[in-house]
Amino acid sequence: DTAVSQTPKYLVTQMGNDKSIKCEQNLGHDTMYWYKQDSKKFLKIMFSYNNKELIINETVPNRFSPKSPDKAHLNLHINSLELGDSAVYFCASSSTEETQYFGPGTRLLVL
Amino acid sequence: GQSLEQPSEVTAVEGAIVQINCTYQTSGFYGLSWYQQHDGGAPTFLSYNALDGLEETGRFSSFLSRSDSYGYLLLQELQMKDSASYFCAVRDEFKTTALIFGKGTTLSVSS
Numbered sequence: 001d002t003a004v005s006q007t008p009k010y011l012v013t014q015m016g017n018d019k020s021i022k023c024e025q026n027l028g029h030d031t032m033y034w035y036k037q038d039s040k041k042f043l044k045i046m047f048s049y050n051n052k053e054l055i056i057n058e059t060v061p062n063r064f065s066p067k068s069p070d071k072a073h074l075n076l077h078i079n080s081l082e083l084g085d086s087a088v089y090f091c092a093s094s095s096t097e098e099t100q101y102f103g104p105g106t107r108l109l110v111l
Numbered sequence: 112g113q114s115l116e117q118p119s120e121v122t123a124v125e126g127a128i129v130q131i132n133c134t135y136q137t138s139g140f141y142g143l144s145w146y147q148q149h150d151g152g153a154p155t156f157l158s159y160n161a162l163d164g165l166e167e168t169g170r171f172s173s174f175l176s177r178s179d180s181y182g183y184l185l186l187q188e189l190q191m192k193d194s195a196s197y198f199c200a201v202r203d204e205f206k207t208t209a210l211i212f213g214k215g216t217t218l219s220v221s222s
Contacts, residue, residue, distance in 0.1 A: 031208055033208075033209060040214070041148075041196055041214070041215050041217075042212075042214055042215070043154065043198065043212040043215075044212075045203065045209040045210065045211070048208045048209045050208055055208060055209070057209075090153060090154070098141070098142055098144045098156075098159040098161075098202070098210075099144075099156050099159065100154075100156065100210060101156070102153040102154045102155070103153060104152075104153050105152075105153055
């Protein structure tokens with residue numbers, strides 16, 4: 001009965017590879033998000049997705065692309081991975097913007 | 112632009128009371144949220160203040176002063192399990208559906 005789930009939990013890959021992270025929520029929320037948390041624990045919004053409207057943080061490289069097959073899923077695809085992409089990626093969902101429910105995170109390490 | 116300032120670290124002993132302050136700068140303010148994150152875990156929602164005053168939830172309370180652009184999280188009867196990072200957050204003034212987080216305050220509780 002996990003509210004927001006992500007797979008995989010850990011991802012170790014080589015520079016230049018393409019990878020995807022999957023996210024699913026069973027809370028019935030309309031809005032989903034991807035956040036990136038760096039090594040200094042700074043949490044930064046990457047994308048928000050609401051009823052097929054995608055809002056992109058302009059600082060996110062276009063190598064990152066979210067894909068939502070339905071309201072309960074928001075996957076993150078990353079092309080041509082770089083060393084600086086190493087971070088923890090959190091998926092979240094909300095019914096109100098103030099109360100967001102986070103997934104367990106995906107720890108990405110690019111070698 | 113938007114910014115949130117909070118102390119980077121706070122230390123306290125079990126049973127004590129600790130206050131984590133947050134000052135914010137944003138043109139479109141809806142309210143101030145607080146999230147807790149244990150090491151290796153996901154951020155979890157603690158509280159939200161839209162109006163001035165104190166909101167109490169068990170051992171945790173949160174305060175907001177809109178005129179001072181200031182809020183705080185008050186943790187009472189500290190327990191070892193309260194050792195975590197605490198983030199204040201406001202809604203993104205442009206996109207509104209995402210949260211902008213402060214850099215977090217690491218609370219260390221010792222016995």
